[in-house]
Amino acid sequence: MKEAKVMKTLLPLLKFYSWAIPAIVVLGVLSSFFEGFGIILFIPLLQSFVQNTSQTASNSFFVNILNKIFVNISSSDRITIIALCILGSIFLKNCLSYSNTVLFSWLSSRIGHRLRSGIFNQLLSVSSSFLESQDSGKLINTLARETWQTTTALSTLVTLIISICTVTVYVVLLLLISWQLTLIFTVLMVLISLFIQFVTRRVKTLGEQAVEANSNLSNRMWEGLAGMKVIRSFGREAYEQKRFDAASEKVVNTFLKLDIFSGTVQPISEVLSSLLLLVIMVLALLQDPSSLPTLLTFIFILYRLQPQIKQLDSTRVTLIGLTSSIQDVMHFLDKSDKPYIHSGQIPLKSLEQGIYFESVNFRYNSQEELALQDVSICIPKGKTTAIVGPSGAGKSTLIGLICRFFDVTSGEIYIGEYPLRELNLTDWRHQIAIVSQDVYMFSTSVMENIAYGRLDATEQEIIEAAKLANAHEFIMQLPGGYDTKVGDRGVRLSGGQRQRIALARAIVRNPQILILDEATNALDSISEHLIQEALNTLSQNRTVIVIAHRLSTIEQADQIIVLDKGRVIEQGNLQQLLERDGLFAQLYYLQYRNAHT
Ligand SMILES: Nc1ncnc2c1ncn2[C@@H]1O[C@H](COP(=O)(O)OP(=O)(O)OP(=O)(O)O)[C@@H](O)[C@H]1O
Ligand SMILES: [Mg+2]
Known part of the structure; x- marks a missing residue:
């Protein structure tokens, strides 16, 4: 899978902070758990309003357990207690997700620094013969642009991990509430993402073309600068202008295409998932009209899940679009295929002979x-x-x-x-x-x-x-x-x-x-x-x-x-x-x- 490949190329960068990813995962899972818990409590809360204590048994084992917890509390206290529990969960959830944001931004800035520093170090330590054999435009592009892109890719990766945690927690809750509805939902969702994957593939190719067009443009700019004297003395201004404009046009066109394609992901998935929601509601109410509180909670979770899944998809698309940049930088950082001048062991105080x-x-x-x-x-x-x-x-x-x-x-x-x-x-x-x-x-x-x-x-x-x-x-x-x-x-x-x-x-x-x-x-x-x-x-x-x-x-x-x-x-x-x-x-x-x- 492409995502796995991206992960594999990025992992060496994370090795100095190997504790951070598990920490981000744990914080992510916990904060989603509290959010989910807060939402789930709406089932007994709504039921307290709709029905009296001797309510009919729900067809979900989980919902029954939830109801039993609060059954012994008098109905007037019950609402207050549940409301407080909900507030507490929301508070905890936000504390945790704030810590995660801070941890995450610390991590990505540290890694960004490490990456840039590593690149500069590579530049200083790799043998001159390697640097001289490189296309200077491409080299500058790698150093300036692609490095930043890789930092972005890292942040995207972490966002992706957090999204995955949240989605997992939500899906578990959905299964607990009603596995039948969840099943229908999942099948339809898979169909939607298959469709989106089709678009993603095109975005990846366009991403590669965009990197290519960009480095070509840098090259033109660099050559224009470095070769200015030659250009002028041979009267090649018009020729160079034409070549430059062509390269610049190419950048405009590829980026426009890239945006057009990656931009479709969001609206398409939004329309399709709204449709999905309607289908689920109609199906559930037709089957059992009395399960309204459970259904409302179920839909509320779905409603919260929707932006998460959207984010999951778009971060995936972004990450895949950044693959070429990451590979470019990683290739530059790779020490195994480049010549180095290794220092010897013998110290030298001064030149004794010739x-x-x-x-x-x-x-x-x-x-x-x-x-x-x-x-x-x-x-x-x-x-x-x-x-x-x-x-x-x-x-x-x-x-x-x-x-x-x-x-x-x-x-x-x-x-x-x-x-x-x-x-x-x-x-x-x-x-x-x-x-x-x-x-x-x-x-x-x-x-x-x-x-x-x-x-x-x-x-x-x-x-x-x-x-x-x-x-x-x-x-x-x-x-x-x-x-x-x-x-x-x-x-x-x-x-x-x-x-x-x-x-x-x-x-x-x-x-x-x-x-x-x-x-x-x-x-x-x-x-x-x-x-x-x-x-x-x-x-x-x-x-x-x-x-x-x-x-x-x-x-x-x-x-x-x-x-x-x-x-x-x-x-x-x-x-x-x-x-x-x-x-x-x-x-x-x-x-x-x-x-x-
Ligand atoms: N970085 C390089 N990569 C590949 N070939 C090179 C490189 N630098 C020089 N050469 C080649 O090596 C040969 C010797 O070049 P060198 O620069 O040593 O010449 P030079 O005697 O210093 O000339 P000049 O008097 O013009 O400075 C030339 O044929 C040149 O094309
Ligand atoms: Mg010379």
Whole structure:
């Protein structure tokens, strides 16, 4: 059954609160019991009005027992006592159902929190290769929308459980009053729900289509944002607008259809159940006209049961409509089918020797070609190593492996004598600061962006770092100095400025290993000069790995590694490489000529 499947997917979320579901069930049953009891007491109450004490025996055993309980009390007291009992039951029922509401909202908010936190944790811990292989639009949709949907599904599930309890209690009462009427009622009810099930099936398919249409729309929006420059430069505005409108129309249409279908459930069941009620009344009165009080109570219970059953049905429909969202989130949370970077056991205080690659092969995913092939290199401690090569050669990939964003496919990277994968990951990353090709600024102040390198850095240290990175001067000229907001919602910084802030972020960390992935886009010569100057100061007594595009950086390096198509083709210092007269010499003279003409 679909409901069982939904339950099964949701259960792992409930495991930390395993006591809560039974508690909700018990409270639900108790509160329905008191409600039912209150209603049942109407039978003797009504009979006290209609008949005298020597009443005719009812054909229900249960109703007879009820009458016997009150038979010895004088008729004037009886009404008061029964009325008080009814009031008491209603009071208790409401206390219990209030406690259940509180418990339930506590539970669903706790679980919602756990779910979001789990998703964020998954995002932080899953290997970068997984995230990069995902469609970003779909990922954002899962994170933002489907997570909330799953929380809704949980609340719906609990509502469903409570409804089931109430319905069970009511049905038992109905059986006790008259099993014959209950039987007729049930048979007709089953027919009605068969009909409703037909509608439900369609809602489920539409629910899936709605998720699909939504993630498609997010995708269009995301691509529009990220690819805005390309769109404009190729004059594709009209084309993109058309594609976006089509995706948006699709969302409108599917959701409309979904609403149209799920909306029919309620009115249809209302009409059918009113009809049912009439049938029962007519049948019972034809059979035994004197059983009016019992019949009234029976119908009153049915009347109370009707919204419960309606709710049962609509929560079921909602829950099934949410199945795809739940599966989406659960699939994202599933740890078994995703790559992880596991931390090793060996602690690391500092880098004692160099970094060694031994016949390292790496591919991003199994369908793709090797991004690095048979790489064996040594990056000595305390020296500057430049990595050069054409675009797509695998330079950033090599650095990704050193930072352990990915694990090697085969071969091994050694840090001194230990394989990298056996080192404690946090310890290792603690030694590294990286200034990457695409510098990311958080939407906060310049000060906090720099402090991200080391959260406990003092203001003095931050300013010191900014000075070293040649960023202090331009930061002071920003409207708010160090408190200026940058990032998505703040001041726009130029490429060179962002790089210098990123450099300051790296400096404040005071890492043993500094990694720079130089941007390929040409910085203006002043920025370039400033960054170069900063680098010269920083590279003293530090292991620096720099992906170099500029002659000035390359010339300063102690060692140069030349990559092409994922292979190391040359290695040595500037002098040695020029003497070899290979690819590096070609690239070098080409740039040299450009720089000097
Ligand atoms: N996340 C990724 N998933 C799959 N393939 C990737 C990924 N990143 C890079 N690649 C592929 O790996 C190869 C090496 O890419 P890499 O980014 O290391 O090049 P690069 O030398 O840094 O180039 P550039 O100078 O342009 O930055 C390329 O063929 C690229 O298509
Ligand atoms: Mg790169």
